[in-house]
Amino acid sequence: MTSFPELGEAAQRFVARRGKLLINGAWVDALSGKTFDAIDPASEAVIKTLAEAGPEDVDLAVKAARQAFEDSAWSRMRPVERERLINKLADLIERNTDELGELESIDNGKLQFLAKVVDVHGAVDSFRYMAGWATKIEGRTLDVSCGFPGEEYQAFTLRQPVGVVGQIIPWNFPIAMAAWKLGPALATGCTVVLKPAEETSLTALRLGELIIEAGFPPGVVNIITGFGEVAGAAIVAHPDVDKIAFTGSTVVGKLIGRQVVDTMKRVTLELGGKSPVIVFADADIDQAIAGAANAIFFNQGQVCTAGSRLYVHASIFDKVVAGVAAIAKSLKIGAGSAPDSQLGPLVSQVQMERVLGYIAKGVAEGGQVVTGGKRHGNTGFFVEPTVFTNVGADATIVREEIFGPVLVATPFSSEDEIVAVANNTDYGLGASVWTSNLGTAHRMARRIKAGTVWVNNHMSVDPNLPFGGMKQSGYGRENGRDIIEHYTEIKSVLIKIQ
Numbered sequence: 001m002t003s004f005p006e007l008g009e010a011a012q013r014f015v016a017r018r019g020k021l022l023i024n025g026a027w028v029d030a031l032s033g034k035t036f037d038a039i040d041p042a043s044e045a046v047i048k049t050l051a052e053a054g055p056e057d058v059d060l061a062v063k064a065a066r067q068a069f070e071d072s073a074w075s076r077m078r079p080v081e082r083e084r085l086i087n088k089l090a091d092l093i094e095r096n097t098d099e100l101g102e103l104e105s106i107d108n109g110k111l112q113f114l115a116k117v118v119d120v121h122g123a124v125d126s127f128r129y130m131a132g133w134a135t136k137i138e139g140r141t142l143d144v145s146c147g148f149p150g151e152e153y154q155a156f157t158l159r160q161p162v163g164v165v166g167q168i169i170p171w172n173f174p175i176a177m178a179a180w181k182l183g184p185a186l187a188t189g190c191t192v193v194l195k196p197a198e199e200t201s202l203t204a205l206r207l208g209e210l211i212i213e214a215g216f217p218p219g220v221v222n223i224i225t226g227f228g229e230v231a232g233a234a235i236v237a238h239p240d241v242d243k244i245a246f247t248g249s250t251v252v253g254k255l256i257g258r259q260v261v262d263t264m265k266r267v268t269l270e271l272g273g274k275s276p277v278i279v280f281a282d283a284d285i286d287q288a289i290a291g292a293a294n295a296i297f298f299n300q301g302q303v304c305t306a307g308s309r310l311y312v313h314a315s316i317f318d319k320v321v322a323g324v325a326a327i328a329k330s331l332k333i334g335a336g337s338a339p340d341s342q343l344g345p346l347v348s349q350v351q352m353e354r355v356l357g358y359i360a361k362g363v364a365e366g367g368q369v370v371t372g373g374k375r376h377g378n379t380g381f382f383v384e385p386t387v388f389t390n391v392g393a394d395a396t397i398v399r400e401e402i403f404g405p406v407l408v409a410t411p412f413s414s415e416d417e418i419v420a421v422a423n424n425t426d427y428g429l430g431a432s433v434w435t436s437n438l439g440t441a442h443r444m445a446r447r448i449k450a451g452t453v454w455v456n457n458h459m460s461v462d463p464n465l466p467f468g469g470m471k472q473s474g475y476g477r478e479n480g481r482d483i484i485e486h487y488t489e490i491k492s493v494l495i496k497i498q
């Protein structure tokens with residue numbers, strides 16, 4: 001048994017336990033008995049053995065979720081009680097921040113201190129925000145003119161939970177994405193079958209333990225570990241699931257979008273991006289350089305809103321690119337658990353190879369590597385932070401999401417030109433604009449086709465701020481009032497007054 005000195009005692013105890021599935025409030029093995037391994041991407045060591053769910057396990061989980069939804073302590077629970085439970089869960093997560101942050105870091109590769117501050121803390125904030133929505137869901141009363149003259153009607157709408165929700169989440173922010181999905185489902189009174197990504201299941205399983213500890217009734221949250229093509233696909237295909245909430249690749253998002261039509265499941269999709277970072281000549285240059293570097297190197301570039309296309313006004317292009325490249329060169333690459341690491345490994349060998357493949361393609365298509373471009377070391381899935389210039393607008397690395405620490409920098413000369421170039425993409429998730437001119441900031445905020453436009457910052461999210469994509473970046477918005485609407489159905493009630 002490998003020991004993990006980078007983990008505290010609680011996290012060590014957790015990884016020593018065999019991973020199971022959470023179905024109807026109990027931890028069970030997969031019916032097939034199959035397992036797979038959680039891997040530390042920094043050392044390539046096996047961290048923990050996990051249960052590999054098949055369609056038969058998914059079916060049990062959906063049945064448990066259905067039963068909990070239709071007739072249970074949960075469906076009869078008052079909103080204020082749901083609020084209290086969600087807040088209790090948030091408190092438990094907060095109390096276990098160190099353990100969860102250590103698990104997130106070893107499982108995903110991300111920097112441990114950021115895992116605690118950004119990921120775990122973000123999950124706590126998200127649950128607390130959503131807890132408040134439980135008591136604020138409302139319908140409307142409406143004046144109607146239906147019926148015959150002389151008749152009187154009273155019309156109103158009920159906003160009711162959508163039902164059993166299948167939630168499929170990615171590996172880049174595992175606990176935060178679990179929170180973004182679970183929070184609105186629990187606030188609205190839905191029940192859930194949650195599947196974490198096969199690369200990063202640990203914090204979802206620990207979260208499952210905390211959900212039990214908080215006192216949620218059995219079957220409200222079921223957690224299934226396993227592979228996308230099997231367990232994920234079984235959730236999407238299941239006839240008794242009312243909604244799918246998915247975050248991941250655009251390819252799988254499209255697959256899900258087509259499939260859900262068969263059963264008319266509701267769906268929200270948070271997909272890829274190729275977000276531009278646009279630096280105008282009047283920007284605070286130091287701030288823009290630091291911001292552009294962070295926009296692509298944070299979380300090793302494995303962020304759906306990563307600023308992967310840097311556009312800089314020609315008059316300051318060389319200076320900004322040199323500044324970003326200098327930061328890239330200076331980043332200390334190492335395991336997420338090492339306190340001096342500034343860039344961790346990518347999540348998996350597959351992801352590392354995908355990113356190195358994109359770098360090779362960038363070179364083959366004539367791009368110039370300013371810095372980086374190679375794997376770092378022979379153990380662990382580390383890739384050097386990489387900056388390209390001289391890449392044409394049609395090059396693969398300008399058009400496709402790389403999901404790694406790889407930046408493409410291009411100069412521009414006018415506002416109209418950069419609007420056209422920035423919008424010349426299939427994606428529309430995020431964009432940032434760096435300028436000291438208020439007019440430029442407001443014009444760009446209106447003209448860029450993206451779900452979020454940041455000005456003089458990039459990537460910040462907030463539970464109250466809608467988040468999601470235009471174009472092929474997805475359907476719907478998460479967070480805020482918007483996500484509550486996506487987890488509820490409107491029912492019209494018409495009463496003839498007699």
Ligand code: NAI
Pocket residue numbers: 168169170171172195196197198226227228229231232233234236247248249250252253255270271272273303304354401402403
């Ligand atoms: P993916 O889309 O395959 O995985 C995301 C989730 O979907 C995982 O839980 C996976 O198990 C599940 N899944 C996979 N195939 C499925 C299917 N047929 N039916 C139902 N669920 C399924 O993403 P992958 O392969 O891990 O990464 C590929 C690329 O996707 C990345 O390089 C990146 O460009 C993008 N990506 C984007 C994310 C985002 O936040 N928007 C997150 C993760 C990946």
Ligand code: MG
Pocket residue numbers: 228
């Ligand atoms: Mg995949």
